[in-house]
Amino acid sequence: MNTQLLRVLVSLTSGAVFGFGLSLSGMLNPVRVRGFLDITGNWDPSLAFVLGGAVGVTAMAWRLAGRFIGQHSILASTCRKTDQSTVV
Amino acid sequence: MHDDLQGGIVVSVYWSALVGGMLIGVSASMLLLMNGRIAGISGILARLVQGAEISTNAAFVVGLLSGPLLFLLVFGQWPSITIISSLPVIAVGGFLVGFGTRMGSGCTSGHGVFGLARLSQRSIVAVATFVSCAIIAVFLMRTFRS
Numbered sequence A: 001m002n003t004q005l006l007r008v009l010v011s012l013t014s015g016a017v018f019g020f021g022l023s024l025s026g027m028l029n030p031v032r033v034r035g036f037l038d039i040t041g042n043w044d045p046s047l048a049f050v051l052g053g054a055v056g057v058t059a060m061a062w063r064l065a066g067r068f069i070g071q072h073s074i075l076a077s078t079c080r081k082t083d084q085s086t087v088v
Numbered sequence B: 001m002h003d004d005l006q007g008g009i010v011v012s013v014y015w016s017a018l019v020g021g022m023l024i025g026v027s028a029s030m031l032l033l034m035n036g037r038i039a040g041i042s043g044i045l046a047r048l049v050q051g052a053e054i055s056t057n058a059a060f061v062v063g064l065l066s067g068p069l070l071f072l073l074v075f076g077q078w079p080s081i082t083i084i085s086s087l088p089v090i091a092v093g094g095f096l097v098g099f100g101t102r103m104g105s106g107c108t109s110g111h112g113v114f115g116l117a118r119l120s121q122r123s124i125v126a127v128a129t130f131v132s133c134a135i136i137a138v139f140l141m142r143t144f145r146s
Helices: A003-025 A030-037 A046-069 B008-035 B041-049 B054-075 B087-103 B108-117 B121-145
Strands: none
Touching: A003 A046, A003 B008, A003 B054, A030 A046, A030 B121, A046 B008, A046 B108, B008 B108, B041 B054, B041 B087, B041 B108, B108 B121
16 A cells, blocks of 8 residues: 555544544533533533543653654654644 | 433543543544644644645545544444534634634644643643633623523
8 A cells, every 4th residue: 555545544544533532522512512611600521531631642642753753753754743833 | 510410420421521532632643643743623624625635634524524423333322412502603603713723723632632732832822712711701601691
């Protein structure tokens, strides 16, 4: 398989995992998101768990990326993380 | 928390939130380590609309939209979604979110997940700003609606 096809498959899988995770987290539901922001009402802390889980895992990947990969990712010669001007 | 969620159900809701969040982290990690890209939804969608890296960005969006369908296949029901706002309010809100995320260079995924994970000062400021403004907005909407 060529690199470009692999990159498309990685993007597709990454999107699907993101969408499934978002569905599982309950944050597809605007009422749940609003519940987190409604601190004077019936506060729902769920969003903090979602963000905590996501940031924790991503932070480990970020450190891995710095240690093992340096400026290059596996399937791309350029890595956006090194480009400070990049729009996230 | 919802009134109908009590005891053990509340705990399972928090577990779902944590595991769901960790899956979002796995997704962002995959994209970073394999493709060298940041899983910022607003950025990916914007680049797709602008016609940049169409194949990978479109693949990500297709995958993202298939997420709820995968949830249906696994759990036998759609993720619950409760819409309480009217269509015009949603349309205006959506426009403001889109405009603001472009102006602020990122949304909850780019700044919130990725930015916080790498302790980016810009992202920490962005998250603190949009969360506090959203809390104020929810408070004002509650106050003036009731």
